[in-house]
Amino acid sequence: MDMKTAVNNGPSPSIDQTDTKRHFMRTKTVDSLWGYFFIFPQLVGLVIFSLIPLILAFAISLMSWDGFGERTFVGLDNFLGQFKDPDFRTALVNTLYYTVLTVPTGIILAMLVAIGLNKVKGKILYRLIYFMPNITMSVAVAVVFMWLFNADFGLINLYLKDWFGIEGPRWLTDTRFVMPSIALLSIWMGLGGSMVLFLAGLQGISATYYEAAQIDGASKWQQLRHITVPLLSSTTFFVTIMSVIGSFQVFDQSFVMTSGGPAKASYTLVYHIYDSAFVDFTFGTSTSAAVTLFAMILTLTLLQMKISKRWVHYEE
Template sequence: MQPAATSPSPPLNEAKTKRNAIRTQTVDSLWGCFFILPQMVGLIIFSLIPLVLAFALSLMSWDGFGERSFVGLDNFMGQFKDPDFRIALVNTLYYTVLTVPTGILAAMLVAVGLNKVKGKVLYRLIYFMPNITMSVAVAVVFMWLFNSDFGLINLYLKDWFGIDGPRWLTDTRFVMPSIALLSIWMGLGGSMVLFLAGLQGISPTYYEAAQIDGASKWQQLRHITIPLLSSTTFFVTIMSVIGSFQVFDQSFVMTSGGPAKASYTLVYHIYDSAFVDFTFGTSTSAAVTLFAMILTLTLLQMKISKRWVHYEE
């Protein structure tokens, strides 16, 4: 009489299951690495390696042709003593103050206005188109609009209000506000789309409860919409500040940094040092300094955000 067949013991089944799970996880990880490999190769070659080389070059003196010589922190010390760098820093901070708060406020108001209107998809397209238009092309068009002799803005000011318009791009008082106005117009669509996405995420029950309590539209905006958009506002603020510190195209095309370096920005200073003066070590040290400023401001904003950013539960 043959003995009855016995089934595998529970410990063996558990061990086999664990081995299969580990094998499956390993295969999934290998496939994941395979799919991200092209992006990782591009990131390493075109981003990480140039970043490391930039930090190394910032400690050297090099004109782009001869041999490099190590100078340590002299390039960085020279930047803070350079009057051009100080002018560029002041102009960039002024531009940031002009564009960031105004751009965020305008984008939020437009998003609130378009949130529940008919045909909002078409409005989104219209508002977003400047955001994807080449900045050089936009700058050329605005050069014509801002022209003090035959530009449309001054012509309309003269015809409609009898006002002689200012010399927008040749007066040191108006050149940076003019560039800021162009940048706000260009970036309005991108920020507006982000705010619209944030508005879609706010539960309508909050507004229904507020209406039952007799809250006005202004009270709903102040006590519901703005607080619950704080996370979106935080993201838009960070991206706007980073973009404002990197402004270059507008001042390069419209004013070449003038008049009297009134539109001379940090990125323009980096370009000028590298491709006009051919002092690549100095230029790279300015770029590294700009990177440190942006990183510091971003970390500071993230630290402060804990006090005013609210998330819907």
């Protein structure tokens, strides 16, 4: 080989470089295989218990089926029937009312409690106490609150009469108070979970912002309004989405405490789905209501994500 040819071809790769590249590719392949191996059980569970039931739900929503006999394809008749059904409209109104009662109040209270516990001694203990209702079985909590809300011998009405001389309302049997009563229970149960999220958000705010504000003479209220709340907007956004999704799925409280009454004043969308499926045995109608609920939640979530660009701020 002459000198000119050697210069044009350049230096040939060494054997060590080739072996190193092969070893790197082999290691990467092995790591990928191990990764797929460890997530395989979760993927199987996701497909069997989530993806396949979701597809079947969409299919059954287009059919007329009592759960036992033959399935008859009816197209969109189940969905059209839902919007003509007075029970569905009642459930939708009650669910929206419940959402309005619980979501803003729960978020504000959780943020205030988190701010109050952020720098106090023993905050770990307080955090545990506030979070305990969040992990307690909702049915057990509902049974306890049935006793508290009892109009004749419940503790709430007893204290109202002894301390303030007020005759308490019939919390769970009056159409005006039943949904606020359920909302009060739900706010108490969910306060701890939202509070922990806000506490995590507060830990991520740099102290330099507050130090600079104090140097400029900002009051505590001004620091809260112009520093804490804006920098917690990303946490507030997440808590809002999760709270709205949870509020549209409320069922346990109304099922245990009131059975959807009185006069369907606590009849929610999920209760309507349950009632259509396991009381009336109209699984096609029930599934169409579930798919409609899914579409509502998805639409609200996408809408919140679009609007969030205007008010959510991230610390840089």
